Amino acid sequence: MRMExxxxxxxxxxxxxxxxxxxxRYATGAQHRAWHRLRREAPIWPHRTGxxxxxxxxTRYREVAAVLMDDKxxxxxxxxxxxxxxxxxxxxxxxxxxxxxxxxDVRLPTMRLMSTHTSRQRxxxxxxxxxxxxxxxxxxxxVVDVAxxxxxxxxxxxGETIGLPVEYWAELPRWAMAGVAPEDPHYADxxxxxxxxxxxxxxxxxxxxxxxxxxxxPGDDVISVLLGLDYGGRPMDEREVLLNCYSFAMxxxxxxAQVASHLxxxxxxxxxxxxxxxxxxxxxxxxVEESLRWASPTNHLLRRTVKPVEIAGTRLxxxxxxxxxxxxxxxxxxxFPRPYEFDPRRSxxxxxxxxxxxxxxxxxxxxxxxxxxxxxxxxxxxxxxxxAGPVTHLRSNFINGITSLPMDFQPVTARRAAxxx
Ligand code: HEM
Numbered sequence: 001m002r003m004e005x006x007x008x009x010x011x012x013x014x015x016x017x018x019x020x021x022x023x024x025r026y027a028t029g030a031q032h033r034a035w036h037r038l039r040r041e042a043p044i045w046p047h048r049t050g051x052x053x054x055x056x057x058x059t060r061y062r063e064v065a066a067v068l069m070d071d072k073x074x075x076x077x078x079x080x081x082x083x084x085x086x087x088x089x090x091x092x093x094x095x096x097x098x099x100x101x102x103x104x105d106v107r108l109p110t111m112r113l114m115s116t117h118t119s120r121q122r123x124x125x126x127x128x129x130x131x132x133x134x135x136x137x138x139x140x141x142x143v144v145d146v147a148x149x150x151x152x153x154x155x156x157x158x159g160e161t162i163g164l165p166v167e168y169w170a171e172l173p174r175w176a177m178a179g180v181a182p183e184d185p186h187y188a189d190x191x192x193x194x195x196x197x198x199x200x201x202x203x204x205x206x207x208x209x210x211x212x213x214x215x216x217x218p219g220d221d222v223i224s225v226l227l228g229l230d231y232g233g234r235p236m237d238e239r240e241v242l243l244n245c246y247s248f249a250m251x252x253x254x255x256x257a258q259v260a261s262h263l264x265x266x267x268x269x270x271x272x273x274x275x276x277x278x279x280x281x282x283x284x285x286x287x288v289e290e291s292l293r294w295a296s297p298t299n300h301l302l303r304r305t306v307k308p309v310e311i312a313g314t315r316l317x318x319x320x321x322x323x324x325x326x327x328x329x330x331x332x333x334x335x336f337p338r339p340y341e342f343d344p345r346r347s348x349x350x351x352x353x354x355x356x357x358x359x360x361x362x363x364x365x366x367x368x369x370x371x372x373x374x375x376x377x378x379x380x381x382x383x384x385x386x387x388a389g390p391v392t393h394l395r396s397n398f399i400n401g402i403t404s405l406p407m408d409f410q411p412v413t414a415r416r417a418a419x420x421x
Pocket of ligand 1 (some may be wrong): 068076080095096097107154157158162247248249251252253255256259292296297298301352353354355356358359360361362363364366367
């Protein structure tokens with residue numbers, strides 16, 4: 001999705017015909033206009049999915065945060081994305097699709113593997129993976145498709161933590177993206193249904209084999225922890241472990257890579273920020289947070305009411321669907337001054353890119369570490385870079401993705417490289 005402000009006449013589209021479900025809207029940037037208008041005029045607004053299932057949209061920071069924080073009224077167990085508004089078949093069985101108390105059974109033991117402390121400790125190892133990934137493209141210079149390159153960044157961050165051996169790192173990201181955007185021509189392998197089925201089978205086959213191995217020889221990784229945890233007084237069964245492995249892999253791959261691609265695009269389009277960053281590398285942590293706000297890789301998170309609740313003056317009955325548009329909240333002008341500007345010094349930056357509340361992203365620390373390391377490698381190896389061809393965006397109302405981003409890299413001059421070494 002394009003990231004610029006609500007350009008054009010937002011009133012050209014009557015409020016009651018705004019369709020936030022249509023995936024093509026997100027390939028053109030038209031959603032910003034719609035979100036801007038909804039924030040101002042209709043902070044809660046009724047819509048329908050392509051199949052006619054009704055849902056409410058909340059677009060302001062305040063209501064988005066309120067919905068996500070109140071997990072007693074807004075359940076995750078029915079499904080959390082609009083694509084499965086009819087009900088997710090994994091509902092109630094994976095970490096992201098559970099309510100209390102089962103949710104804590106899975107979250108607490110796995111969280112330890114991805115804490116801020118553990119992620120920082122793993123920094124040197126992750127740096128090596130990031131170097132291996134980018135060194136060749138950055139140092140040789142020339143044109144590279146950044147969207148494909150960055151698809152491998154999540155494995156550098158959490159491949160080992162999840163328990164995925166390196167031989168799967170090359171292919172798994174493509175299958176994960178096909179699983180989340182089977183309609184996008186970039187990931188299509190036949191019809192959307194065929195693409196989804198193939199991606200699903202490949203991921204399930206990999207994790208089934210790894211589960212078998214970890215049963216015989218446990219390690220210190222997500223797969224082993226899932227196999228050993230106390231799930232309401234019993235172990236998880238094979239299917240439950242499998243589905244949760246799937247969730248962790250999807251959670252990592254479909255988001256982290258997109259933040260990296262959006263960040264490189266934002267910097268290429270704003271060389272003055274790249275120059276500032278080179279002069280002040282201490283800005284890296286702040287640029288990481290701004291890139292998360294800027295990219296907001298999950299456009300929305302869906303919830304279902306389990307009790308009567310009032311939101312933005314509208315009373316909802318139990319069983320109603322609410323899409324909390326995180327990416328709109330991250331452009332809410334009442335919280336973020338000049339929200340359509342990429343501000344490398346933005347502070348405070350209370351973005352909701354990782355969600356908030358009981359389900360806040362468990363992989364936030366490793367994601368922040370790997371994006372920071374990527375920036376450090378860029379500073380060490382690149383003089384400049386520019387967009388070198390058409391940029392294409394993912395057709396998805398869920399993931400704000402880039403499918404193609406040709407970029408021309410100019411490596412640091414030999415003299416500067418010698419100083420850095
Ligand atoms: C920049 C990168 C990332 C972004 C923007 C992101 C975004 C999110 C968001 C918005 C949620 C909340 C979902 C909800 O409330 O329904 C979430 C949950 C989750 N994320 Fe991430 N994620 C990122 C990286 C990762 C990584 C590296 C992992 C590693 C495995 C991961 C695994 C998960 C899991 C397992 C959950 C479910 C947590 C729960 O339900 O308790 N994510 N993520």
